[in-house]
Amino acid sequence: MPTHTRIPSPVPQILDQRYGDCKDLSLLLHHLLGAAGIKSHLAVMRTTGAIEKALPDFDQFDHLLLFLPEYRGGWFIDPTDRFTRAAEHPPAPLAGREALILDPRQARFEVIRDVMPAEDLVRVERKISVVDQSDLLIEETVSIHGARTHVERPLFAAVPQDQWSELLRQMVGDAVADLEIRNIAIDHLDEPGEPLILRVSSLARRRLHSIDDTAIVRSPWFWERYLLGSRAPMERTTPFELKRPLRVETATVLALPDGQTWDASHWQPRETTGPFLSATSQPQLSDGQWKLNLVASRSRGLFPRGQYAAYRRNIDEIFAMLDHDVVLRRTGRDPTEDNSP
Numbered sequence: 001m002p003t004h005t006r007i008p009s010p011v012p013q014i015l016d017q018r019y020g021d022c023k024d025l026s027l028l029l030h031h032l033l034g035a036a037g038i039k040s041h042l043a044v045m046r047t048t049g050a051i052e053k054a055l056p057d058f059d060q061f062d063h064l065l066l067f068l069p070e071y072r073g074g075w076f077i078d079p080t081d082r083f084t085r086a087a088e089h090p091p092a093p094l095a096g097r098e099a100l101i102l103d104p105r106q107a108r109f110e111v112i113r114d115v116m117p118a119e120d121l122v123r124v125e126r127k128i129s130v131v132d133q134s135d136l137l138i139e140e141t142v143s144i145h146g147a148r149t150h151v152e153r154p155l156f157a158a159v160p161q162d163q164w165s166e167l168l169r170q171m172v173g174d175a176v177a178d179l180e181i182r183n184i185a186i187d188h189l190d191e192p193g194e195p196l197i198l199r200v201s202s203l204a205r206r207r208l209h210s211i212d213d214t215a216i217v218r219s220p221w222f223w224e225r226y227l228l229g230s231r232a233p234m235e236r237t238t239p240f241e242l243k244r245p246l247r248v249e250t251a252t253v254l255a256l257p258d259g260q261t262w263d264a265s266h267w268q269p270r271e272t273t274g275p276f277l278s279a280t281s282q283p284q285l286s287d288g289q290w291k292l293n294l295v296a297s298r299s300r301g302l303f304p305r306g307q308y309a310a311y312r313r314n315i316d317e318i319f320a321m322l323d324h325d326v327v328l329r330r331t332g333r334d335p336t337e338d339n340s341p
Contacts, residue, residue, distance in 0.1 A: 006058075022064045025079035029066055043067045043076065045099035045112075050302075053109070065091065067101045067110070076112045083153050083192045089115055092147035096243075119297075120146035124223045124250040130257050136204040138179075142223060144196040147244055153196050157189055168200070172226040179204050179220065213330035215260055221322040224250055228277060228296055229315040236308040242276065246298040254290040259331050262290045266327040274314035275299070275307075281321050290326055 008014075008023035011031055020028065026042055033040045044061035045051075051060055068075045076099065078084070078091035095114035100107060123143040131137045144152055152171075159167055165181040180203040187197035209216045227248050256262065262285045271280045279296035296318060303311070 008064075022078070022080050026064045026066050029077070029079045033066075033068070038068065039070050041067045041069065041101050041103045043099040043101045045094065045097055047094065047097070051098060051100075051109075061100070063094075065094075065099065067099065067103075069103075074110065081150075083150055083157070085193045088193065093150045095147065114147075119245040119247050120144075120148035121247050121249070122148060122223075122227055124248070126223075126250065126252040128219065128252065128254045130208055130217075130255070131203075133210075134206050134208045136207045136217070136219070138200075138202045138204060138220065140198075140200045140202075140223070142198040142200065144198070148246065149192075149196045152198075153189065153192075156186055156198075172222045173230060178206070179222075214263075215257070215328040217254065217326040217328065219252065219254070219326060224248065224294065224296070224322060225319060228279075228298065228318055230319075232312065232315060234312065236305055239302060239304050240308055240311070241302045242298060242300050245300045248294070248296045248298075250292075250294045252292045252294075254326060256288050256290060256328060260328040261285070261331050263327040263329045267292075267324050270321045272317045272321060274310075274317060276311050276314045277318050279318050279321060290328075294322075 008027040009017075009020060011028055014020045014024045014028050030040050030042060043065050044058075045063050045065065046061055047063050063078075065076055065078045068077065076090045076094070077086045078094060081091045081093070084091050090112050092114075094112050096112065098109045098111050100109055121143075122145070125141045125143075127139045129137045155167060155171065156164060161184075164184040164186070168181060168184065181200065182203060183199075183201040185199040187199075188194035189196065204220050207218050207220070209218075227246065262283075264283070264285070267283045269280070269282050272278060277296060277298045279294060281292060281294045283290065283292045285291070
């Protein structure tokens with residue numbers, strides 16, 4: 001095993017290179033705080049899975065951070081996390097996990113406090129209009145709040161702006177296979193503590209199909225799928241964890257083409273309640289626009305592998321709520337007179 005996997009670099013070398021991993025940066029900050037008269041201890045932790053306390057094996061730990069015993073009743077700082085205001089919030093991605101504090105007088109385990117809101121929130125406002133008779137122009141504003149910003153913010157901050165479209169495709173997967181992402185703008189990308197705001201403009205090709213006096217619109221719900229579990233594997237042989245409660249609120253507005261109205265018989269209000277995820281959807285017609293409000297929530301917890309199949313079924317139930325076409329009829333036609341085969 002390489003020496004550096006266990007032993008930090010010397011502080012002069014860290015300063016000279018202006019670079020370091022979690023061990024290097026924690027050691028450097030430890031010395032800087034000590035020079036300023038601020039007491040701190042190094043701490044080790046495991047970022048995934050549980051610690052076997054009965055097994056005294058240092059290989060269980062994969063991350064080093066700092067503990068300040070005299071600040072706010074005991075405070076953890078992760079020097080590698082540049083997306084957290086360290087003086088205001090403990091490292092959000094690590095909240096709720098235990099760390100072993102390497103106090104020379106009394107080594108001990110303590111839980112990294114979670115001071116973020118009890119539930120993360122993502123809001124999606126989506127406006128859709130029909131262009132060229134068959135394509136959909138989609139304008140979205142996605143507002144990400146709470147610890148959830150520590151998922152998307154580092155991803156976008158790590159790549160140049162001209163690569164954001166490709167990154168978004170990688171994030172949401174097959175759901176955007178037919179989307180032409182025209183522009184992405186991001187607010188507060190380098191402002192930890194602020195909501196992360198993404199403004200996405202895209203074009204979905206051939207999403208409207210007309211048959212006689214009926215038009216069928218297949219709307220893209222890629223944000224909902226991405227947030228609620230589209231990337232979860234189909235099977236799992238180990239326990240799984242849903243780290244934080246998540247609430248997703250989406251409001252979709254489709255501007256109806258001239259001479260068209262919504263056929264309400266093809267999309268009724270729906271509700272799904274499960275042990276892991278729950279959701280309600282409420283469609284309506286208002287001011288010449290079709291609107292759909294979706295509210296979904298996901299619980300948190302560490303679950304045995306035997307419950308994973310139920311989790312996957314719960315995800316599929318939520319997605320089934322969205323797997324319906326928006327059916328439009330030419331104005332003046334009785335929607336109950338359906339002559340389609």
